[in-house]
Amino acid sequence: MNTTLQSRDPPPALSRRFLLIFLPLSALLITIGVSHYYAEMRLARVSLESNEIQNVALAQKGITSEMRAVISDLTFLAKLNELWDLLDNPNDDTARQNLSQEFLYFSEKKGIYGQIRFLSADGMEIIRINYNEGQPHIVEQSELQNKSDRYYFKEAMAQDIGGVYMSPFDLNVEDGQIENPFRPVIRFATPLFNSRGEKKGVLMFNFRGERLLQSFHLAAPNIDDHLNLINTHGYWLSGPRPEDEWGYFMGRQRSFAKAFPTAWQRIVNENSGSFITEEGLFTFSTTYPMVSVMEFYANAGIGSISSIFDGYQDTSPHFWKIVSHVPTSILNATSQNFFRQNLLLYSLAGLFLLAGSFIVAQAGIRKQLEEAQRSFERRYRDTLENMQLSAVTLNAEGLITFCNDCLLKLTGWRREEVIGKNWFDTFVTPQDRQQAHIAFAEITTGNASPHTIESRITTKSGETLLFSWASTLSFSRLGKISTLTSIGQDITQQHERQERLRKLSQAVEQSRNSVMITDIHGHIEYINPRFTELTGYSAEEVTGKTPRLFKSGETSDTDYAQLWKTIIQGNEWRGVFHNRKKNGEFYWEDTLISPIRNEQSEITHFLAIKEDITEHVRLKQEVEERNQELAKTQTLTAMGRMATMIAHDLRNPLSSIKMTLQIWGKRAEGDWGEEAAEMKQISLDQVRYMETILADLLTFARPDALSPEWLDVKKLLTSAINTTQKELQENGAKITEDYPPQLPTLHGDATKLRQVFSNLIANALDATDDVNHVPQIRIHALMEVNDATPTIRIDICDNGGGIDPGLNGKLFEPFFTTRAKGTGLGLPIVKRILDQHHGQISLHANKRGGTCASVTLPIGPIES
Known part of the structure; x- marks a missing residue:
């Protein structure tokens, strides 16, 4: 810039040189004067404030002393x-x-x-x-x-x-x-x-x-003419004007708070201080009469006062403000005295500067003209040559008049090969040449000002480099543009890095995997759009937070600790998370976390790449469930075929045995001995028991289609009770039924549902075999509405010994039983029938002892 000014401007005139000397010296004189003024004013203010603060403190001490004396007298008497x-x-x-x-x-x-x-x-x-x-x-x-x-x-x-x-x-x-x-x-x-x-x-x-007021004024006689004692509400208790005093008691409107509202706002909100407003200097202190007395007695070790009540109904201690007010007119008098004392001194100094500056300017102008031209070229060349940036100077025709070593080294040219050559033909790429000529012409003709541009140049070997140029113009003494000097920097690699970074950023932004970057403490700094699409959280919502925001609670603290241990050591960690979205939904993601290092190989951030595998996990679980169902179905099918074969092979012999026993049973009782009659009855009972087993096997092996109809629940349960009435009577069991009025009808297969409840009643009766009290079975029905779907729940509870909670998961498996008798098909048959009716069954402990079987059936119609 100095070279530009030297070459463009004509020799400085005397007036200009004079101003260059006079104005700084005048500014210095003014600065000294202003500093002198403010120093004097500050000293005067500090002195005044110090005096006011000391006198206000004395006035406060006078009040406090009087109050302590009164309290002392009171406690003395x-x-x-x-x-x-x-x-x-x-x-x-x-x-x-x-x-x-x-x-x-x-x-x-x-x-x-x-x-x-x-x-x-x-x-x-x-x-x-x-x-x-x-x-x-x-x-x-x-x-x-x-x-x-x-x-x-x-x-x-x-x-x-x-x-x-x-x-x-x-x-x-x-x-x-x-x-x-x-x-x-x-x-x-x-x-x-x-x-x-x-x-x-x-x-x-x-x-x-x-x-009290007399002591107040006598304690500070130096400021008595502008000393005020103000109560909590901003009224004068004492002041320079007697007519202002006791205004609050006389019902007057005038108060200190209204006379000086700005000052009062600060005074009432601070304990002590000193400040200046347009109304003058205010110095104030606060005294809490009773608090001061209490502190005095506490510090003096006098224990005769336990508390002091100041007569006001609120709990905060009331105060008096001691205020010294020095009006603005008195403050301004100090400033006027300064000007009266120093005006002549500074006026003479200004005249001396005026004359001296003119003499020095006249002597120096000649020397400057001689030195300017000699130093211009030297400094200009040295500056351009020694800089670590490329520099080139073109004349108005675009010919190269100067280029430094930095530019020659980058382009491979020698100085003698380029000096005097056209810049555009030698360095500018053919495709950019026309546009460069136009831009150069606009600048050299004054139609455009120099500005920073980026352009491509070619080296001697034909390689293309990208440069960033900043240009400045030089002018002749006649004011015409003589040269254009451009200083440039090779930004080829920087531009390539930026381009790679742009492509990488675009790839991350468009990735179908969610990407998250955190600092070394786990605070999120970046997420890509896919992350927002997956979790529902925007970048603003998660920036600065940690990934625990997405925790579902299923991953243990030990796993998280191992994760952190791995990545802190600089290793990659891969695993699966079951996380929670913003809307509360859970999702599975396969995560790869790796550290990001700086040029010193220090870990500065962590990069997490996450793939949503929710659908994959769901399909995997579905395949596993179907495989389990298929295996179970194959097993049950094989068992069904075997059960059908056994039932078919045994039913005919059993029928023959049963028929023979029944024919013999028609003989007169006298023809049978007592022992033979008993054996005959036992044989018949065992045959019937085996028939029941065969019936269960066939029912389980070949489930029939439903024949649904609308059923009365109470009649259905009564029918089931009647089916087991003989066994109930033989065991002396007591049945209690509890049905609410107006119980809705049920759509289902009457025969199969009767079998369900008969089996459950029989199981409840069997559960009471080992108890020493009267077997009791309670049947309770009620209607429930869950998720807007009405259902009927039927509870069948016994007072037996209960079931082992650990067996709940096995009770509905075919052929599983905890008793010596039975096939273990009763509950599986019950569950199969209820599944056909879209119902449910559960077993749980009875509050009164024993077990409850709860059956839930939908009220609405079912498909046959």
Whole structure:
């Protein structure tokens, strides 16, 4: 840029040289003057603020000292022996007179209490001392009053032992009228207790507020003319203008808070400080009268005060603000004094600079003209030659007048081969040559300004390089464009890397696998669109969070720990996750996680490539389930054929045996001996038992199609009970039935459902064989509505010994039984029939002991 300015601009004029000297020196003089001014103002302000802060602190100390003295006096009188005597003996006139004299003497010596009173627990004044303008006297008994209805008496009596009550700072009122002249007053009181710990009354001071205000002003006489004491609500308790004081008590609108609203907002929200506004300098401090007293007693180790109540109903301690206000007019006087004292000095200095700058400019202009031309070429060439970037200078015709070693090294040319040659014919690729000529012409004619461009150039060997150029113009002394100098950088590799990165990014964005990149702590930094499509989470929702957002809870902490151990060590981890989508759905994904390293081989990120294998897992599970069903079906089919063969081969012999026994049974009883009759009956029973087994085998082996009809549930269950009535009677079992009224009808096969419930009742009866009490079977039916589908549930419960919970999964398997008798086909047959009816069955423990079989059947019609 310096070379451009040197070559373009004509020799500087005297006025310009003069301004180059005068303006900086003037700026320096102004800076010194301004710094001097602000230093003086800052010093004056610091001095003023320091003085104001010290005086405000003294004023605060004056208030606090007075308050401590009053509390000290109150606690001192509360400990007088004469007072204790009167508290223990309320009717002792001698004790009352002695205490009255003590109070009178105390009032006369102190001179700061308008009244000292001892009131009984019912509010009656026992003793009252009136100060009476320096003539204290004991009020006669007949003039004593009852104060039980006064707020200050009630608040004082509410204090615990050692507590102190302080009323708000207000004006004294006599006979309902504010005394004139004003008499500010604060009432201090403490409850009194006799030797037995009984609360007997209150000791109360009427503290003369003018004494407090007098101490307040005497403590800071230097700022008395602008010192203010403001209460919690922003009204003056004391101020420079007497007419502003006690405005809140007189119902006036004017207050400090309204007069200075901006300042008051800051004062009321801060404890202390000093600041300047358009209204002047405000220095303030906050005093909490009762808090200050409590802190004093606590720090001094005095334990006579347990609490202090300041007379306000809210719980926060109330405060007074001590404010010093220095008006803007006084602050401005300091600034005016500075200008009066220093204006002449700085005016003379300015005249000296004016004359000196002119002389120096006139002498230096000649030397600059001589040096400028010599240094221009030298600095210009050195700068371009020594830089680590390529540089080339073209004249207005596009001929090369200069090129540095960096450009020659990159392109393979020698300097003598290119100097004086046309840049566009030598370096610019043929396809870009015309466009480059147009751009060059627009710049050299002034129609366009130089700007950063990217263009391709060819090397001596024919290789094409991509350069980024920044150009600047040089002007002759006549103001015409003489040369164009361009500084460029080879960005070929950078452009190739960016192009590869763009292709890789596009491949990741378009990948059908979800891709996620996290930092080394697992915080997500990138997800591709497929990830959002799969999980439902957008990039904004997951960025900065960890993958535990997708946890379903099925992967153990041990597996996660092993995962982290593997990738932290720089190894790849592959595994399968069962994760949760944003909408709560679960999905399976095959995941490959690998570390990403920087140039120093440090792990900086982790890359996770995830493939959704939910459908694959579902199909795999479906194939496994179908294979299991096929194996089971093949087994049952083989068992069915065997059962059919056995039933066919045994049924005819059994029928012959049964017929023979029945024919013999028709013979007269007398023809049979007792033992032979018993053997005959046993044989018949065993034949019937074997027929039942064969019937179960055939039923299981060759299930029949349904013949559904609408059934009355109660009649169906009664029919099933009747089927097993003989066995129930033989075992002495008691059946309890519980059917709700208006139970809906059921669509099903009556014969098969009767077999279901007969089998379940028979099983319940068998379960009570080993109990020592009366077998009981309870049958209960009810209607349920689950997922808007009405069903009928029938519970058949027994009071037997129950079943082993570990056998629940096997009870419905064919031929499984826990008893010596039976085929183990009863419950499988029941389940098969219920499956045909789209029903369900479950076995669970009965709350009263035993087992319950719960059958659930849909009410709607089923296919036959």
